[in-house]
Amino acid sequence: MKRKLHHIVLLSLALLLGVSCLLFEDKPLAVDGNLTIRLQFSAPSEEDSSLSVPVAGLDVLIYTRDYNIPELEAVTDSAGSVCFEGLPYAHYNVESHAVFRPNSYTEIEMVGAKSLILTVDSIGTDSVYSDTVMLEKSKRGLKINEVYTSGPPNNIFYFYDQFFELYNGLSERIYLDGMIFLRLRSSALDADTLSVTYIYQFPGTPGTGRQYPLEPGAFAVLAGNAFDHNLIGPIRGKTVDLSHADWEFYNMIEAGAYDNPNVPNLTSNNGRVSQASKVDFMVGLTGDGLALCDGTDYDQTDGIDCRTVIDCVEYSSSPDHIKEVPTALDASYGGVGQLKYAGQSLERIRPGFDTNNSAIDFVIISKPTPGYHHE
Amino acid sequence: MNKKTIASLLLLAAFSFAAAFENSLIRLPQFQDKTEEPLSAYALTGNPAAALCPENVQILRLGTAFSTLGYRRAYDPAATRLYRADFTTLRRIDDRSFFSTNISYDEYRQRDIFASMEKDFYDDYFSMIDSTVGNTAYYGPRLQILYNIRLTEKLFFGVEADYGVERSLKDTFPQTITIMRNSHYRAGFDYRGKRATLGVFGRYYDDQTHYEAVKQYSEVETKTYYGYNVYYNELATSTAKKRRTRNGLEYGGHAGFGSGTPVSVDISVSGLHRISRADLLRGSYTRERGLWQRQGVHLNGNLNWYPEEGPAAVRVYADYLAFEDWGKSMISNALVIENEEIRSRFGAMLVYRPSLAQQAYAGAEGGTVSYDYREYVFPFADVRGGFEWKFYAGAGIYLGAKTRTTFSLGYEKEIPRFYWNTTDFENIDVIINLEQLFSFGYINLSFEYISKKPANDLRTVESVAFGVSIRRK
Structure with a gap:
């Protein structure tokens, strides 16, 4: 009996030692904060x-x-x-x-x-x-200055108040005639052309048109739907009034599409750019790619030539996001940590600040600022 | 053995101010307990082999405890409520063995918790918060079983298991669900010789906690603290899940001399280790956030002079606990937290027993504490120490042939840990019990009041507990 007990005690001790070796770890040598x-x-x-x-x-x-x-x-x-x-x-x-x-x-x-x-x-x-x-x-020029896509605070999945803001950082007037605004699809990181999901175009002739100017230091708001979104009950007072936007996206083949007659349109299916999509220009709430191009290449069937790109932005809320836009146009992506349905927006640190690296250029702001820059 | 006192003390232990379910690694003996005779080795160490069963007992207890935290830290609740029902049996199987079971059900409510997803934010170095203020209710059953057998004439073996499951729901947006599974397993041997007793024991501790915060409309914006001052911004998601895993070991031995004689001595020593891991679950991926380890040593002992003749008795006791923690960030793989704590106390209690029916006691204890807590991500240090003391007194008297009352008073200075804005607390506790004998058994009513007052603030922490227990004759 005594012998058995000795065995039990020894076995217990061995078990304790074994478990402690398996359970515990060594203290790290490197100290954080140094x-x-x-x-x-x-x-x-x-x-x-x-x-x-x-x-x-x-x-x-x-x-x-x-x-x-x-x-x-x-x-x-x-x-x-x-x-x-x-x-x-x-x-x-x-x-x-x-x-x-x-x-x-x-x-x-x-x-x-x-x-x-x-x-x-x-x-x-x-x-x-x-x-x-x-x-x-500093590379001053026409830039996509703000990207508001994530939706206002709401529980009805409302995100139709999306808008994009352009900023003219040049010292002279610029003309938007014929330029195209793209929602991008995934492209190779060293690609020469951009794959496109949506393509919308400003009216006028690319390069030579002089009908739609943007003054130096001025902002232009491109609204998904140019109306006062605060009129919608559940989000009253939580979002933006886009009824005075400078431009509105309008899909000519979208049944019953909203069109503010007082706001000029960027359109698809206008004879030059065309697409099969029958919905409005809508982008991912917290992740997508956008590009503004001069419009000299508007045939998206073989991709849009990267040399025509004026500015390009990729954003994603996920730090593990796999990049989808060529690095020559945007070295990284902004918006990491952005919340859906919290009224947050992405804006450049300073108006037009551009290093071709959206992780650095853009900051998450707590509310959208259409037509002006955050403080 | 005075059964009434046992019942009273069990009841008080059950409804003490501590949170309901937590199963702590460190077991601090209550030297004020069981004043009528020397403390057993089981009371000092928890070694199930040293447990005693003088007679069969069945106790049903119901109780509630309310506390209001006028003075609180950022992530403490404003108030808590505890409801508990438990049933304990202690039954002898034969002349060699006995078992004890305890089944309890707790409901523990915390009101107005700012942001914390944790049950006790200050119990973990890698706690998580979200963006809410709300109330949480924790509820669940717990089962404890102890079995003790005499293997030979002088050698005893004991095993104890404790298992509990607890759930909670925070009634806020985002809603936070918590599921906790907490268990420990303890085994030991106890050799009871004529002149000396000798015991060894080991304990394995396992705690699995799963938190899940679910969005209502905006995404859940969570932050993981690295210590208590710096947090890491987690990615916003529709659901935020955290898993906390704790495993620990405690092992030690104890020796006693002069057991059953007027002068007896008990000493015990134990070592403790625990590892705690905090992981964030995002989709199907697990993101390790941090782990921290605690290891330490715990020594205690008491010297009893309980003469069979004469009304006076004396208990002298000492307790020493030292442990150190280190925490590692699993993001940077570097050391982010270190903490070292040392507590020692020395006390003496004089018991006056003029008759079998009446007794009174008074005692005092004092000791030093030192805390050295450091965070490295953004430098922060809290180094403090000092002298803690406590005076206490109590009495038990028969009011009639079948009615007995006990009461105790305590006055204490406590140096708290992880309270940055105060140096010490002044604590007052009052305990009153009333026990009545009926034909079926005893009914005990208890009342406990604790007040904690910080040194430099008028706000206090108040706690009141009420309980009723029925013990079969």
């Missing part, structure tokens, strides 16, 4: 564009949307470098924006931005990360 990011800011040399020179006195902003930690700002030193210490491993966006005056009569606006994915897996246990950010001269 990350140092060193960035070198350079710009192309005025004398030789193949060379770069450090940029001193540049305001740099770094932030993460992963955690509720404050944004950090710093100024580059004389060597053009800046250092942020005591950061957690996370996804960061780096932004810098400056206006330089090489002489009394010249102003150069420069922007620099980068997206950094920093985890122990990506940089190892080395807690110092170094990188270079090249500043570019």
